[in-house]
Amino acid sequence: MRYEGVVYRPPSEANSLLIQATIGCPHNKCAFCAMYKDKNFRIRPVEEIKADLRVAQAQYGPNVDTVFFPDGNTIIMRTEQLEEIFRYTRQLFPNMERITLYGSTQFINRKSKEELERLKEAGLSRIHCGIESGDDITLSRICKGADAAAVIAAGQKVRTAGIELSEYILIGIGGRERTKEHAIASARVLNELNPEFVRLRTFIPMEGTVMYERWAAGEFGLLSPHEALRETELFITNLQAASLLYSDHASNYAYVNGRIPEDKPVMFSTIHKLLAMPEESFRPPESGGL
Numbered sequence: 694m695r696y697e698g699v700v701y702r703p704p705s706e707a708n709s710l711l712i713q714a715t716i717g718c719p720h721n722k723c724a725f726c727a728m729y730k731d732k733n734f735r736i737r738p739v740e741e742i743k744a745d746l747r748v749a750q751a752q753y754g755p756n757v758d759t760v761f762f763p764d765g766n767t768i769i770m771r772t773e774q775l776e777e778i779f780r781y782t783r784q785l786f787p788n789m790e791r792i793t794l795y796g797s798t799q800f801i802n803r804k805s806k807e808e809l810e811r812l813k814e815a816g817l818s819r820i821h822c823g824i825e826s827g828d829d830i831t832l833s834r835i836c837k838g839a840d841a842a843a844v845i846a847a848g849q850k851v852r853t854a855g856i857e858l859s860e861y862i863l864i865g866i867g868g869r870e871r872t873k874e875h876a877i878a879s880a881r882v883l884n885e886l887n888p889e890f891v892r893l894r895t896f897i898p899m900e901g902t903v904m905y906e907r908w909a910a911g912e913f914g915l916l917s918p919h920e921a922l923r924e925t926e927l928f929i930t931n932l933q934a935a936s937l938l939y940s941d942h943a944s945n946y947a948y949v950n951g952r953i954p955e956d957k958p959v960m961f962s963t964i965h966k967l968l969a970m971p972e973e974s975f976r977p978p979e980s981g982g983l
């Protein structure tokens with residue numbers, strides 16, 4: 694396989710075969726994101742992707758059962774291209790159980806419901822979608838390229854097509870100013886969707902991003918560990934979606950995992966114990982965790 698630059702994948706895909714289908718991100722404007730700043734976006738030719746799949750089969754044998762196709766927003770590829778890649782993947786790896794990729798709201802919304810159904814039929818199991826927030830003001834400030842209504846429309850299409858949805862929320866991205874609105878609106882959007890998975894990350898300003906500049910200039914109120922924990926609590930309190938919630942990332946202060954709603958009491962108990970600890974015992978808000 695040929696890999697270009699740093700290859701990112703969700704922690705839940707740690708054991709998956711990674712085949713880069715796209716390089717970089719076609720949006721690349723989110724104010725907090727430093728992942729693909731050094732890459733010019735392009736879609737790799739399908740024949741190249743298929744060649745990498747053959748190399749993987751020669752190396753690992755035919756029993757690979759999960760594959761993830763980085764980089765950012767591989768869902769942007771033409772539906773016929775994705776179908777061809779997914780079918781070829783299943784042909785080379787007959788025991789394939791899960792095919793996944795990243796897809797942001799605006800790129801999912803470029804596909805019709807019928808196209809998403811075709812992708813499901815071809816083998817697409819799950820889309821990892823960073824919605825970050827359900828608060829329109831926050832979404833606009835971070836240049837996410839989608840508002841809450843678009844997030845809901847995209848999510849509903851994915852769910853209707855029978856593709857699993859893994860939605861990511863960025864704790865603290867609204868700053869002190871929008872912490873309550875961000876928590877409540879994010880839960881409200883997810884309540885409309887009932888995604889299979891909700892995954893939490895906590896915002897850390899990354900050098901080279903607009904949000905870092907805002908924070909360094911004193912224009913953004915970065916949440917302290919306790920404030921981030923309280924935001925997490927408020928978010929979970931308002932979350933009614935029948936989802937599995939995971940904090941499967943080192944940036945988080947609280948590892949709250951489980952099913953909503955039945956595991957909420959354990960989550961709250963974890964958060965309250967952490968809130969009893971001094972702020973200094975957590976990683977500094979502006980660093981660490983990654």
Ligand code: SF4
Pocket residue numbers: 718719720721722723726727728729765766797823
């Ligand atoms: S869409 Fe995703 S990968 Fe692209 S800039 Fe935004 S957060 Fe980064």
